[in-house]
Amino acid sequence: MTEINPDRTNGxxxxxxxxxxxxxxxxxxxxxxSDRPDDTMNFYGQTKEHAIAIGLEYLAKEYRQKAEDSQNNIDWDALELSDSGQPIEKHYHVILHYEEIAEAESKFEAVHNAMMGNTVIENAIISAIKISPDIEIEPLERAWE
Known part of the structure; x- marks a missing residue:
């Protein structure tokens, strides 16, 4: 008999x-x-790697949202003050996700056009998840070649 895991921490x-x-x-x-363990999610891509990337990005979006939702007691602009009245700095893992379908003459133009202005920031999904200061997270960085 399969043991039921109500917290779904293993799977x-x-x-x-x-x-x-x-x-x-x-x-x-x-x-x-998932909260819907019997649901199969379908994603299409130009190559197998593209299809996997799209599916994993969707899954990551769902889990980023769940991580933020689980911290629903955090007030956006509330400050916690020390006994001396100074704001106490907290640690947040900030994740920015942006996608678009670009029409361009080249890959360079598609990337360049996406980077121009504040379009990426304005249209991105931004998650800010409060974290412990000692957690080992290495933020993704753009590797310019």
């Missing part, structure tokens, strides 16, 4: 990728960690 994320007749790829993700 499996299964990924299956298959080619489609139109040349695209279908990525199916099933997570037993």
């Amino acid at each position: 499996i994320i299964a990924i299956d990728v298959s080619p489609q007749s139109n040349g695209q790829y279908l990525c199916q993700i099933l997570s037993s960690l």
Whole structure:
């Protein structure tokens, strides 16, 4: 008999990728960690790696939102003051996610156009998750080649 885990702290994320007749790829993700463990999520991509990336980004978005929602007692602009009246600095893992479908003459133009102005910041999903100061998180950095 399978033991039920109400907190869903243990589980499996299964990924299956298959080619489609139109040349695209279908990525199916099933997570037993989900609130809907029987739902299969479908994502399409130009290549198998593209389909997996789209599926994992969607899954990451769901879990970022759950992480933020679990901290619903955090007031956006509330300050905690020390006994001396100075604001106490906290630590936050800030994640910025932005996607677009770009029409451009080259890959360079597509990237350059996305980077111009504040479009990325204005249209991004921004998550700020309060963290312990000693947690080992290495933020992703753009590797300029």
